[in-house]
Amino acid sequence: MQSVRGLRAGVVAANPSLPLYRSPPPLEVRLEDFELFALDRLRVLKAISDALSRGKKPEEVEKLVSDLWKLHMRLPQASESLNKDVISHFVLRLVYCRTEDLRKWFLSLETTLFRYRFKLENADSQKALLTEFNLPYKAVPNAEFEIVKEKLEQVARSIGSPLSSAETIFYKVPFEEVPELVAGRKVYISRGNAYVAMNQVVSLVVTQFRSYLSKALILTNRKWTSSVRDQEKDRLTPIVEALSTSYVGPDYSQARESTEVSLKDIDHAANSSFPLCMRHLYAKLKEDHHLKHAGRMQLGLFLKGVGLKLDDALAFWRAEFSQKVGAERFEKEYAYNIRHNYGKEGKRIDYTPHSCQRIISATPGVGDHHGCPFRHFSEENLRAALGQMGVSNRAMEDVIDKAKNRHYQVACTLTFEAIHSSSCDRGINHPNQYFIDSQKILQSKLSITPPCNTSN
Amino acid sequence: MMVILPSSSSSHRRASQGSVSKDHCPASLGVRKRLVYNDGAKRLFLRSRFGFGTGRLLVRGYMGQGGAVNECEDMVVEGNELDVPGRKYGIPPAPTDGFDPNHLRVYYGKLFPHSDMFKWLSYGNDGKHPGCDQTYFGRREFSFTLDNDIYLRFQSFSSLPDMEASIKQKCPFKIDLGPIYSVDPSKRHAYAKSGDNVFTPVERELIFDIDITDYDDVRYCCSGADVCLDCWPLMTVAIKVIDRALRDDFGFNHILWVYSGRRGVHCWVCDAKARRLSDEQRSSIADYFRVYKGNENGLNKVSFVGAALHPFLVRSYSEVLREYFEEVLLLKQSILSSEDKYEKVLEMIPDKSVAAELRGRWQGKQRSQGSKEDINVVRWQQLKSLLQSGRFKGQGLRRTVEEIIFSFTYPRIDMEVSKHMNHLLKAPFCVHPKTGRVCVPIDPNNCEQFDPTTVPTLAMLMEEINMAGSREEPYDVNGTSLGKEVIYFRMSFLQPLLKSCKEEIENSYNTRLQQSKNSLTW
Numbered sequence: 001m002q003s004v005r006g007l008r009a010g011v012v013a014a015n016p017s018l019p020l021y022r023s024p025p026p027l028e029v030r031l032e033d034f035e036l037f038a039l040d041r042l043r044v045l046k047a048i049s050d051a052l053s054r055g056k057k058p059e060e061v062e063k064l065v066s067d068l069w070k071l072h073m074r075l076p077q078a079s080e081s082l083n084k085d086v087i088s089h090f091v092l093r094l095v096y097c098r099t100e101d102l103r104k105w106f107l108s109l110e111t112t113l114f115r116y117r118f119k120l121e122n123a124d125s126q127k128a129l130l131t132e133f134n135l136p137y138k139a140v141p142n143a144e145f146e147i148v149k150e151k152l153e154q155v156a157r158s159i160g161s162p163l164s165s166a167e168t169i170f171y172k173v174p175f176e177e178v179p180e181l182v183a184g185r186k187v188y189i190s191r192g193n194a195y196v197a198m199n200q201v202v203s204l205v206v207t208q209f210r211s212y213l214s215k216a217l218i219l220t221n222r223k224w225t226s227s228v229r230d231q232e233k234d235r236l237t238p239i240v241e242a243l244s245t246s247y248v249g250p251d252y253s254q255a256r257e258s259t260e261v262s263l264k265d266i267d268h269a270a271n272s273s274f275p276l277c278m279r280h281l282y283a284k285l286k287e288d289h290h291l292k293h294a295g296r297m298q299l300g301l302f303l304k305g306v307g308l309k310l311d312d313a314l315a316f317w318r319a320e321f322s323q324k325v326g327a328e329r330f331e332k333e334y335a336y337n338i339r340h341n342y343g344k345e346g347k348r349i350d351y352t353p354h355s356c357q358r359i360i361s362a363t364p365g366v367g368d369h370h371g372c373p374f375r376h377f378s379e380e381n382l383r384a385a386l387g388q389m390g391v392s393n394r395a396m397e398d399v400i401d402k403a404k405n406r407h408y409q410v411a412c413t414l415t416f417e418a419i420h421s422s423s424c425d426r427g428i429n430h431p432n433q434y435f436i437d438s439q440k441i442l443q444s445k446l447s448i449t450p451p452c453n454t455s456n
Numbered sequence: 457m458m459v460i461l462p463s464s465s466s467s468h469r470r471a472s473q474g475s476v477s478k479d480h481c482p483a484s485l486g487v488r489k490r491l492v493y494n495d496g497a498k499r500l501f502l503r504s505r506f507g508f509g510t511g512r513l514l515v516r517g518y519m520g521q522g523g524a525v526n527e528c529e530d531m532v533v534e535g536n537e538l539d540v541p542g543r544k545y546g547i548p549p550a551p552t553d554g555f556d557p558n559h560l561r562v563y564y565g566k567l568f569p570h571s572d573m574f575k576w577l578s579y580g581n582d583g584k585h586p587g588c589d590q591t592y593f594g595r596r597e598f599s600f601t602l603d604n605d606i607y608l609r610f611q612s613f614s615s616l617p618d619m620e621a622s623i624k625q626k627c628p629f630k631i632d633l634g635p636i637y638s639v640d641p642s643k644r645h646a647y648a649k650s651g652d653n654v655f656t657p658v659e660r661e662l663i664f665d666i667d668i669t670d671y672d673d674v675r676y677c678c679s680g681a682d683v684c685l686d687c688w689p690l691m692t693v694a695i696k697v698i699d700r701a702l703r704d705d706f707g708f709n710h711i712l713w714v715y716s717g718r719r720g721v722h723c724w725v726c727d728a729k730a731r732r733l734s735d736e737q738r739s740s741i742a743d744y745f746r747v748y749k750g751n752e753n754g755l756n757k758v759s760f761v762g763a764a765l766h767p768f769l770v771r772s773y774s775e776v777l778r779e780y781f782e783e784v785l786l787l788k789q790s791i792l793s794s795e796d797k798y799e800k801v802l803e804m805i806p807d808k809s810v811a812a813e814l815r816g817r818w819q820g821k822q823r824s825q826g827s828k829e830d831i832n833v834v835r836w837q838q839l840k841s842l843l844q845s846g847r848f849k850g851q852g853l854r855r856t857v858e859e860i861i862f863s864f865t866y867p868r869i870d871m872e873v874s875k876h877m878n879h880l881l882k883a884p885f886c887v888h889p890k891t892g893r894v895c896v897p898i899d900p901n902n903c904e905q906f907d908p909t910t911v912p913t914l915a916m917l918m919e920e921i922n923m924a925g926s927r928e929e930p931y932d933v934n935g936t937s938l939g940k941e942v943i944y945f946r947m948s949f950l951q952p953l954l955k956s957c958k959e960e961i962e963n964s965y966n967t968r969l970q971q972s973k974n975s976l977t978w
Contacts, residue, residue: 151767154765154766154770155766157763157764158763158765159762160762160763162763176733180740182740182741182743183739183743183744185768185769188767189706190704190705191705192729193707
């Protein structure tokens with residue numbers, strides 16, 4: 001194999017569309033690409049993770065992988081796409097090698113990604129990949145095939161995927177290499193060899209991939225802790241350390257024209273399109289005519305993302321707060337902060353609305369109403385709140401279950417789906433995303449008469 | 457040198473003590489047996505298990521620690537303990553459960569095949585070939601269970617004399633074998649649990665444990681720890697099915713089946729490939745053998761969906777299960793003879809109307825009229841023809857007959873035993889403390905002949921030794937009924953295994969030599 005490798009430049013695999021990430025690419029990468037490529041790949045991985053934890057069926061995940069890969073990772077030139085693929089993988093290796101949990105997550109997701117991408121390849125491409133893996137597996141010669149054919153057909157029928165007459169390619173593999181298939185009695189075994197169908201070869205290949213990546217991650221970690229982390233502490237290390245916790249969605253800091261919301265619309269919008277966290281804050285604001293600082297930040301920035309202009313925002317908060325503290329105190333103590341949020345004061349940073357990740361990690365104290373209700377509400381309160389939003393009993397159980405298992409964003413997504421009677425494939429990662437998606441659905445419902453489901 | 461006078465009345469033997477040295481430990485008159493030593497001459501005075509009687513049993517002192525037997529005085533063991541003048545200590549009768557711990561000492565001294573066990577567990581690494589791994593045997597974990605339930609784990613021995621001495625000295629009630637570790641288990645504390653310098657299993661036989669109590673829901677003759685010739689065929693079936701699969705499907709050759717001493721069988725797969733299997737691979741083999749999908753209403757549920765059965769299941773069914781069910785177990789267990797028994801079977805039929813029709817025919821009838829055939833056979837025929845008649849359409853019915861047969865006969869292995877490399881398992885040739893039976897090998901090719909009720913017991917063997925001694929014959933294992941078991945172990949299992957191990961050691965040694973030669977010549 002070594003001499004063959006020498007012939008190839010760098011690591012470009014024989015199969016151009018699905019690399020094996022055997023060694024880091026001998027390419028120069030721009031610093032921005034270093035981060036951006038990794039972020040794009042992370043989007044795909046997180047979406048897969050989301051889909052799996054929501055119990056999506058394999059066919060759905062397969063489609064998701066195909067769509068997302070095209071969306072985030074494709075570039076005009078095939079070679080560019082390949083480079084992005086390889087670079088992003090290796091960058092994420094650095095990011096996710098650093099603790100046992102990170103390694104587990106990355107290994108699991110990359111293996112799953114690889115499995116689906118492999119399945120999406122055509123047969124020739126799969127065969128080529130098999131050779132790439134240097135698996136010492138022989139295709140079963142015709143003569144032998146005829147002898148064991150009946151048994152192979154029996155096995156195929158027993159697992160519900162009978163052989164078509166065209167399927168005559170089987171691989172002979174020592175049974176130790178395919179434990180999953182042996183355990184499920186999905187292969188015919190004789191004299192220590194398992195006869196693996198072409199479509200089962202995926203299992204073979206994925207096991208190899210996984211085992212290789214697992215070892216590579218440990219090595220990467222060693223290298224990282226022993227040398228790279230310090231060498232790169234001014235350049236790559238901060239990027240790497242930030243990547244594992246970053247939010248990878250849009251930041252919603254600039255509200256789009258189409259979603260501008262005016263003062264009078266807020267009330268209606270709150271009832272129909274606000275996520276639970278914002279509904280709660282809004283309701284409490286209406287009730288108490290006051291919110292503590294963190295609550296003001298969370299709701300205020302959200303409203304900015306929703307499209308509330310500064311003047312309208314001032315009017316909104318003034319209307320509420322002056323009922324408690326009076327107009328004068330409002331101007332003195334609160335108005336400044338609101339303008340600050342819009343970047344009109346002080347550092348003039350246009351603050352971005354908080355993502356779910358940030359909101360979930362907040363720790364509300366007594367008298368606080370910010371944070372993620374799926375995390376902090378008692379079950380009773382959660383049920384009551386969901387009921388008020390219009391979540392059906394059946395969906396409610398799912399939502400509660402997810403919340404109990406600390407899948408807060410999944411719970412919110414299920415809530416969204418229940419209320420809007422349509423599915424939300426991407427999952428909720430940002431309150432403003434919830435709002436926008438909700439508005440989209442409602443508007444499309446309005447524009448179609450009679451109203452019908454816009455679920456996909 | 458041992459002289460035993462045959463008793464005049466063979467059914468009663470008297471046990472009493474003859475000359476006693478002053479360093480004697482007093483024997484209690486109570487229930488517990490006590491090992492009695494004379495430290496000076498290292499003699500052990502045996503107590504007969506046969507209680508009091510009128511015969512005489514002369515027992516010579518025995519040398520405990522290997523080495524030559526001393527000239528020691530013969531002891532006349534006879535008469536009522538209180539009658540013999542000079543007798544200070546009584547000898548209580550042996551416990552009736554067939555196991556006398558005192559006899560263990562003789563067993564380990566004379567009968568236990570230390571050398572064969574050592575040869576087995578060394579797998580050819582006996583130091584004679586330069587390619588041998590000298591540390592191999594020493595990295596094996598042994599575990600001893602002593603009297604009073606004292607449990608010694610992580611024992612290891614560097615050589616045969618080392619192991620033999622320890623066994624003879626400690627007289628364990630049970631010896632368990634563990635895996636070969638990366639380093640000597642007794643030095644394990646010096647090594648970490650993870651990282652580079654680990655203490656971890658590196659080799660272990662692939663093992664299976666089948667216990668007849670796992671079949672309690674389908675055997676009516678005994679329950680719990682008992683076993684008899686009416687239910688033992690279940691073990692025969694298990695051996696046949698699994699042995700065949702291990703050889704034909706998985707390609708293993710060096711397989712040892714052992715009677716567990718009471719109510720089950722153990723299987724040791726000793727091929728090099730088997731010893732090197734990971735936990736995951738062992739799990740996959742155990743799952744390959746698994747058919748029961750769990751428990752429903754106390755019944756082990758077998759459910760065959762799918763258009764066909766896997767060839768392994770088909771072969772097991774057609775070669776073993778069907779025949780044993782219809783020709784052996786149906787009768788021995790009277791599976792359909794009474795209402796509660798046949799209801800159990802009727803419950804397995806997914807179509808209630810079929811069950812109802814059969815129930816109608818069987819209810820209230822003790823004997824099938826006018827038929828000389830066994831009622832179970834008749835009813836089974838009725839059940840089969842009804843299900844196969846085609847009168848009842850139902851997907852679930854297609855495999856009901858197979859499902860029933862599998863439920864009653866298919867092997868039930870203990871999954872946990874097979875899955876993990878570090879699982880301990882009792883060594884062959886141990887004596888079971890509750891039954892006194894020796895854990896003898898079972899020949900899978902003749903397993904239907906195996907009779908657990910005639911397996912040699914410790915007491916029997918002691919008897920045989922005494923008899924041999926009295927006839928001035930050598931009283932070692934060859935003179936006893938254990939002899940043929942050891943010979944079987946040696947010839948059928950050990951020799952082929954060692955031959956294969958030696959070949960492997962030579963080959964890998966030669967390969968290494970060749971490689972180093974190649975790297976030297978550019």
